[in-house]
Amino acid sequence: MSDSLQTKKREAYYKRMADRGLTPLWTIMADAVPHEPIPDCDPVFWSFADDIRPALLEAGEPHLGRISTAPRADLEQSSPAARHH
Numbered sequence: 176m177s178d179s180l181q182t183k184k185r186e187a188y189y190k191r192m193a194d195r196g197l198t199p200l201w202t203i204m205a206d207a208v209p210h211e212p213i214p215d216c217d218p219v220f221w222s223f224a225d226d227i228r229p230a231l232l233e234a235g236e237p238h239l240g241r242i243s244t245a246p247r248a249d250l251e252q253s254s255p256a257a258r259h260h
Contacts, residue, residue, distance in 0.1 A: 221252060
């Protein structure tokens, strides 16, 4: 099969996939998973001993009462720069 015929068949395939809302992963893989990290936020450091552990222990203390909508007390780490006010 000639290169131009292969190219036409491949382009037709890509069009059929796009019409279905699909994208062949190999066409975007380099952007989706770059060889080097491309950070878009500032790094944040949490000390388990100073920040995380005390907060987790406090979350389980009786004075806070039972959080009726939560099956357990969990904490999520979020970057201060990414917080929405």
